Each structure stands twice: as C-alpha cells, then as structure tokens.
Amino acid sequence: MQSLIKSLENKNCIKIVCGAGNKNLDEIEKLIAVYAKAGVKFFDISADEDVIKAARNGLARVIPDNELHNYHLCCSIGLKGDVHFRKAVINKKNCMGCNECIPACLQKSIIKSHNCLQINKDKCIGCAKCSDICASAAIDFEYNESDELAQLVKQNISCIELHAAIHDSEKIINCWNYLSNNFDGLLSISINRKHLSDTKLEELLNRIILSRNHFSYIIQADGKSMNAGAEDFKSSLQTIALAEVVNGFNFPAYIMLSGGTNLKTPELAQLCGVDYNGIAFGSFARKLVYPYISKPEFWNDKTIFKNAVNITKNFLKSCTIKN
Ligand code: SF4
Ligand code: SF4
Missing domain, CATH: 3.30.70.20 (Alpha-Beta Plaits)
Structure with a gap:
C-alpha cells in the first residue's frame, strides 16, 4: 500500500484499467502480465472473484513473489445506471x-x-x-449492479473504486459510507459531469469526504469514458476540464485523470496548468496491446510477449507525467 501512496504523492501514478465490466479472464491475465512487466503497478479490474484471480495470475506470471506486495489491484463497483x-x-x-x-x-x-x-x-x-x-x-x-460489497471488502485488494455517475446521490453516499466503515484500503470515487452540475458535484464530494481522513481517497475525474482511440488532445479535453474543476474544490484528495486518456493527456494537462496525482489509461492502453494478446500463441511465443512489453514501455515513456 505504501508504494501506491508514494506514487500518488510523487504525482506519477499510472493505473491500467482492464475494464470495469470486463470479465474476459484470459484478456485480463494477459493485459496485466504485459503492463506489469512494462513497469505499471496499479490495475483497475471489475469487482468479481474470478477477475481478481485472473489479475493475480497475470502478476504472478511476471513478478517474483517477494515483489508482489508492490503491485496493487483496484476493484471498480458500479451503481445501477453507470455506463x-x-x-x-x-x-x-x-x-x-x-x-x-x-x-x-x-x-x-x-x-x-x-x-x-x-x-x-x-x-x-x-x-x-x-x-x-x-x-x-x-x-x-x-x-449490472454490484451488490457484493460485503464479499469485496474481505478481498486482499488495495483500493475500491465507486463509480458515481448516476442521478441518485443518496445511493452513492450510502455505498461510500459502507465502504468507508468496512474497508481499510484506499477508496476512490469516479465522477463525471453527465448528471451533476459543478455545484452539485462539489456538494456530493463534500458529503463524501466527511467520512474520510485527508488523503485516504482518490477523486477520479472521468471525462469521456471509453473514448481514447485517437492519439489526440480532443479525447481527454473533458477529463482535463473536470480535473480543473476538482482542483478548484481544494479537497484533501489525490486526483486521477481518466476517460479518454491517451499519450497526449499529460501534455494537455500541463498546457492547461491542471494538477493531478496520476492517470488511469483504459481503452487506449488496451487497444495498444490487443494485436499481441489476441494471438493464440501469446503465452508460448516469447517474441510476441516481448514485443507487447516493448510497445507498452514506449507508450509509458512517452506519457511520463510532467506535473
Ligand atoms: S461495441 Fe462495446 S457495447 Fe457494443 S458489444 Fe462491443 S463492447 Fe459491448
Ligand atoms: S448494426 Fe445492423 S446488425 Fe447490428 S444490431 Fe443494428 S441493425 Fe442489427
């Protein structure tokens, strides 16, 4: 857990999002093996026991046992209505x-x-x-609504993320409070501007932080979800705009950028003077390695694995956070 906090404090945390609703175990295991080998230590997966196992298998394939404690899983849970x-x-x-x-x-x-x-x-x-x-x-x-919170908090994971892009603020707060009282790790709340104005977002976050110590949670500014196909500035425009709004709230929280993030996101954030602690890469990161992990001989052909790792290393190098 300390290494995760440290990367957030150092403002260079990178999270690979395997897909909040993704239950393709084979794909998740491969994605995590490739990105972990390339240096990523934080992975967002769906809140499902089999998915957690697949993620751990992916890590165990490439990371020695005595280093696994430096690699962190975040389980995403959704409330009905979240895309x-x-x-x-x-x-x-x-x-x-x-x-x-x-x-x-x-x-x-x-x-x-x-x-x-x-x-x-x-x-x-x-x-x-x-x-x-x-x-x-x-x-x-x-x-799909995850209603297995009681099981989830018992899993040995570092972070639980609540996707709160729905109308019902009371439902979000109840769920957050349950997690706050029953889970020892880091909490994350993923927000977007689809249903709430900036003022309503601030009100919601104000109510949520009441139950948390300073810097024991992440606010994830989720721009345009699942939309990072292109290597352009436009894809993460909404993310940067929302992060700028969250910066203005001045909450004692770590801020992650997500939704439409790609290798142009750090540059755009820097140009706009937006402060953040890390970036979550989803569709862009997955798309990059699909040509490799979709090959049936992926595990047996070391060259395919090596090429996948190299391409992800180049991507990670080019989006080094200059915050
Ligand atoms: S395009 Fe997206 S929503 Fe449609 S089936 Fe494929 S993954 Fe599902
Ligand atoms: S795109 Fe065509 S095939 Fe696909 S669901 Fe629509 S009508 Fe049917």
Whole structure:
C-alpha cells in the first residue's frame, strides 16, 4: 500500500484499467502480465472473484513473489445506471441484420451464429460503439449492479473504486459510507459531469469526504469514458476540464485523470496548468496491446510477449507525467 501512496504523492501514478465490466479472464491475465512487466503497478479490474484471480495470475506470471506486495489491484463497483457496468443487448425485433455493428466492436463481443447476432457478455465493456453505428436502434443496454460489497471488502485488494455517475446521490453516499466503515484500503470515487452540475458535484464530494481522513481517497475525474482511440488532445479535453474543476474544490484528495486518456493527456494537462496525482489509461492502453494478446500463441511465443512489453514501455515513456 505504501508504494501506491508514494506514487500518488510523487504525482506519477499510472493505473491500467482492464475494464470495469470486463470479465474476459484470459484478456485480463494477459493485459496485466504485459503492463506489469512494462513497469505499471496499479490495475483497475471489475469487482468479481474470478477477475481478481485472473489479475493475480497475470502478476504472478511476471513478478517474483517477494515483489508482489508492490503491485496493487483496484476493484471498480458500479451503481445501477453507470455506463461502465452495462452490457449491450440486441433487440431482435429492430435488427435488420446489416452486420455493421460486428466490426465496430473492438472487443469482438458480437458474434453471428445461425444468422442471429449474439453478445458475449464477458467480453462486452458497454462502450456503445455498436449502438452508435446501428441505424435501427436495435442495441439496448442492461445494467449490472454490484451488490457484493460485503464479499469485496474481505478481498486482499488495495483500493475500491465507486463509480458515481448516476442521478441518485443518496445511493452513492450510502455505498461510500459502507465502504468507508468496512474497508481499510484506499477508496476512490469516479465522477463525471453527465448528471451533476459543478455545484452539485462539489456538494456530493463534500458529503463524501466527511467520512474520510485527508488523503485516504482518490477523486477520479472521468471525462469521456471509453473514448481514447485517437492519439489526440480532443479525447481527454473533458477529463482535463473536470480535473480543473476538482482542483478548484481544494479537497484533501489525490486526483486521477481518466476517460479518454491517451499519450497526449499529460501534455494537455500541463498546457492547461491542471494538477493531478496520476492517470488511469483504459481503452487506449488496451487497444495498444490487443494485436499481441489476441494471438493464440501469446503465452508460448516469447517474441510476441516481448514485443507487447516493448510497445507498452514506449507508450509509458512517452506519457511520463510532467506535473
Ligand atoms: S448494426 Fe443494428 S441493425 Fe445492423 S446488425 Fe447490428 S444490431 Fe442489427
Ligand atoms: S461495441 Fe462495446 S457495447 Fe457494443 S458489444 Fe462491443 S463492447 Fe459491448
């Protein structure tokens, strides 16, 4: 835990987000092995026992036992209504079978079988790229709500993150208070501006910090979620704008940037004079290694693993935080 706090205090914490709703165990194990080998020590995963096991397997493959204590897992939990925890569902009545959605899904979650589309829910991360492209409005979403808090707080993890991008502030506060009273590690609250004005956000955060000691929690400024495909400034514009607002609140909290983050994010933050303690990289980081981890011979071919590690090392070097 100390090493995690230290990286936040040093303002160079990097977190790789495996996908809050991602339950693709094979992918998670590979992603974590590659990024851990490249030097990342903080990983965000979904709050699921099998996912936690897969994450630990990924670490154990590349990190010696006596160093594992320096690597940290953060489990993300969602309340109903949060986009990070939704899964796509095909509305068969509306679907005209154009197949446009299949290549749009970077997760390869949409499968055609017997002339019928199916969603692999373990792979789906709720990014909505399929529904954005669907001209027939044939893709809906169902929301998964994590209701296993009591089990989760018993897991040996360093951080629990509550995704609070919903209307119901009371629900968020109740959940946060439960975690605050029952979990010893770091807490994180991921916020965005979708439902709350800046004033309402400040009110919500003010109520939340009542239960926490100074610097025992992270505020994650989540800009445009699951939107870091391009290496441009625009993708993380919303994140930087929200972090600037959070800077202005002056809470005794660590600030993480997330949502649309890519290798341009540190530069944009610096240009805008925005202060932060770390960056969470999600879709951008995952997309970078997909060509390698999707190969069936990934574990057996050392060159594939080495190339994946090298490309991630270059990415991490180029986005060194100059805060
Ligand atoms: S894009 Fe829409 S209409 Fe076309 S196959 Fe996919 S779900 Fe059906
Ligand atoms: S495009 Fe996104 S939301 Fe749609 S099926 Fe694929 S992962 Fe799920």
